[in-house]
Amino acid sequence: MLLGPGDDAAVLKAPDGRVVVSTDLLIEGRHFRRDWSSGYDIGRKAAAQNLSDIVAMGADPTALVVGLGLPADVGADWVDALTDGFRDECDLVGATVAGGDIARSETVVLGVTALGDLGGRTPVTRSGARPGDVVAVAGRLGHAAAGLALFGAGVTGGSPDLVSLLEAHRRPRPPYPCGPGAALLGATAMLDVSDGLLQDLGHVADASGVAVELDAAALPVPEALSAAARELGADPLEWVLTGGDDHALAATFPPEVRLPAEWTRVGAVTRGRGVRVDGQTWTTGGWDHFRA
Amino acid sequence: MLLGPGDDAAVLKAPDGRVVVSTDLLIEGRHFRRDWSSGYDIGRKAAAQNLSDIVAMGADPTALVVGLGLPADVGADWVDALTDGFRDECDLVGATVAGGDIARSETVVLGVTALGDLGGRTPVTRSGARPGDVVAVAGRLGHAAAGLALFGAGVTGGSPDLVSLLEAHRRPRPPYPCGPGAALLGATAMLDVSDGLLQDLGHVADASGVAVELDAAALPVPEALSAAARELGADPLEWVLTGGDDHALAATFPPEVRLPAEWTRVGAVTRGRGVRVDGQTWTTGGWDHFRA
Numbered sequence A, B: 001m002l003l004g005p006g007d008d009a010a011v012l013k014a015p016d017g018r019v020v021v022s023t024d025l026l027i028e029g030r031h032f033r034r035d036w037s038s039g040y041d042i043g044r045k046a047a048a049q050n051l052s053d054i055v056a057m058g059a060d061p062t063a064l065v066v067g068l069g070l071p072a073d074v075g076a077d078w079v080d081a082l083t084d085g086f087r088d089e090c091d092l093v094g095a096t097v098a099g100g101d102i103a104r105s106e107t108v109v110l111g112v113t114a115l116g117d118l119g120g121r122t123p124v125t126r127s128g129a130r131p132g133d134v135v136a137v138a139g140r141l142g143h144a145a146a147g148l149a150l151f152g153a154g155v156t157g158g159s160p161d162l163v164s165l166l167e168a169h170r171r172p173r174p175p176y177p178c179g180p181g182a183a184l185l186g187a188t189a190m191l192d193v194s195d196g197l198l199q200d201l202g203h204v205a206d207a208s209g210v211a212v213e214l215d216a217a218a219l220p221v222p223e224a225l226s227a228a229a230r231e232l233g234a235d236p237l238e239w240v241l242t243g244g245d246d247h248a249l250a251a252t253f254p255p256e257v258r259l260p261a262e263w264t265r266v267g268a269v270t271r272g273r274g275v276r277v278d279g280q281t282w283t284t285g286g287w288d289h290f291r292a
Helices: A039-055 A076-091 A143-152 A160-170 A178-185 A197-208 A223-232 A236-242 B039-055 B076-093 B143-152 B160-170 B178-185 B197-208 B223-232 B236-242
Strands: A010-013 A018-027 A060-070 A096-104 A109-117 A134-138 A189-193 A211-214 A248-253 A263-270 A274-277 B010-013 B018-027 B060-070 B096-104 B109-117 B134-138 B189-193 B211-214 B248-253 B263-270 B274-277
Touching: A010 A060, A010 A096, A018 A039, A018 B060, A018 B096, A018 B109, A039 A060, A039 A076, A039 A109, A039 A178, A039 A189, A060 A076, A060 B018, A060 B109, A076 A096, A096 B018, A109 B018, A109 B060, A109 B109, A134 A211, A143 A160, A143 A223, A143 A236, A160 A223, A178 A189, A178 A248, A189 A197, A197 A211, A197 A236, A197 A248, A197 A274, A223 A236, A248 A263, B010 B060, B010 B096, B018 B039, B039 B060, B039 B076, B039 B109, B039 B160, B039 B178, B039 B189, B060 B076, B076 B096, B134 B211, B143 B160, B143 B223, B143 B236, B160 B223, B178 B189, B178 B248, B189 B197, B197 B211, B197 B236, B197 B248, B197 B274, B223 B236, B248 B263
Parallel strands: A060 A096, A211 A274, B060 B096, B211 B274
Antiparallel strands: A010 B018, A018 A109, A018 B010, A060 A109, A134 A248, A134 A263, A189 A248, A211 A263, B018 B109, B060 B109, B134 B248, B134 B263, B189 B248, B211 B263
C-alpha cells in the first residue's frame, strides 16, 4: 500500500500492470445475523468472501476497501471487532484494508471491494474448460450449509463435529493459495464456489460450452457432515452439491496435469451442456435451473 | 477493461503500476431520495461522487464496480435507468462499469468503488500545502446545497435560476479534467469538496499543519445562489462555504503557478492552524469544529 486511509482515495501497488477487482454487498438479515455471528466473525467472513473471488481468478489479493453502514444501536466494540476480523482475514493472504466509508443505515450493510495482482499470470476465467479436462475442488464443500441448517434447527452446540460445522458457517476457510497455484498448474477454468458446486459448475459449463460430469463417490463427505445429516434427517450429499459459503475453489485442468494433494478430482468435462452427477441431473433441493 | 462483468472478478489495465481506489456507501433516505431524484440521476450522482474522489488524487478514473441493494418494490425500469446513469457519468471520463453485485435489501443501497490510474503523476494528497501557497477552487460551490434547501422548503420548480439549483442537487458536475490537470500544474494538496469548503479545507489544514485564509469577496456567488437565498431568506455565502455535494475541487498551488481559467483563487495558505474567512473563524451554520 502506497497511500492508506485518510485521503480521497488510497494508492496501491499494481506491479503486474493489471488489477483484479471484485465487489460484494452484504446485508444484515440476508447474508449474516448478529445473533448467530460476532462482529469479528462477520468481518472474517465478509473479507473471506471477497478475497476468495480474487484468488479464483488466479490472482494474489492485495487490498480491501469497505463501505460500512451502521445502525445507531451498534457500538464501537462491535465495529472494532469487525475491523479486527477484516484485518486478520487479510493477514492470511498478505492484503491490507486500504480505506473505507461509514454511513448511517437501518441495518448493518457491508460493501466490500477486493483488489488483486496477477503477478504475470493469465487470469483463469469460467470459460476455458475443454472436453477431456478433469474437474477438481479445493477446500471444504457443504460445511457452511450444514452449519446453517443446524443453526436453523436451533442446534447451537454439541459434539465437536457439529461445533465444527457451526463454526464453518460463521467463518469460511477458503483455500487461498490454491487459486494462484491452479493458475500456475494450467487450470483452464476456475471459480469460487459461493452458490453451491452444482450451480457454480453450471456457470463454468455455460460459459465454456461444455458439460460437467461429477462422480458422487469422489465428492468428499467427511464424518462431520454425516453426523449433522443424522441429527437433522438430511442428505449430506445435498449440502456438498448445493451448499455455498464455504468458498471452496472448483477448477478444470488438462488431464495430464498432476494435481497436488489440496485438489480432489471429482469429475470430468465432456461435450454437451449442463452438470450431471453419476450421469443424472440432480433434482433435489429446488434448484430449478438444474431440472431442465 | 481486460475482462468485464460475469466472472468472479474483473480485470482492468493499471498501466501506471499503481492503482487509486476509493469507496462510498450511499443509503436511500440519507444520501438520496427516490421521490426527489430519478434512478438515472441517482446513478449519475453516485458515479460522480466516486469518480470525483479519483480525480482529486490527480488520477484518471478507469472503472467503477457497484454493489446494489434493492427492495422488492423497485422495478427493472428503475434499475435500468440507474445503470444508464452510471454509464453516462463514466463516459464523461472514459471509465467503465466493470462489475457489480446485487442483493435484496430493505432500502436502496449503493456500494460504489472507483479505480483510477495516475499516468505517472505523483498523487496529490491533503498533506502537502505549504505557507505561501495559493488556495483555489474549480467547479461549483453551494449549488447542490441551495437545491437541497429549495427541495426541503417544498420548492420544486420556478425560475431558470432555481431550476438550475434543483438540478445541481440531483446531478453534480464535477470538474473532472481539473484533477489530473492540477497534478500536472504542481498542486501541493487537493481534495474533493464533499462536506463543504470550510470543513474540507480544514482537512487540508490539519493534514498539512498549516492555516488557510479565505477571501470572502473572491468566492464565487453567482446570481442563481443569490436568487435562491432571497427566496428562502438565507445567506448564499453559507451555502458556498458549507455546502457539499457539488464535488468541486479545492487545491493549493505554489504562488508562481499560473492557474488556468477553470481555477479561481480564493485564499492563501499561512502558518498556523484552522480555516478563517476574512480573518474570522466562521461560526454560522453549526459546524462545531470551526468554532474553536
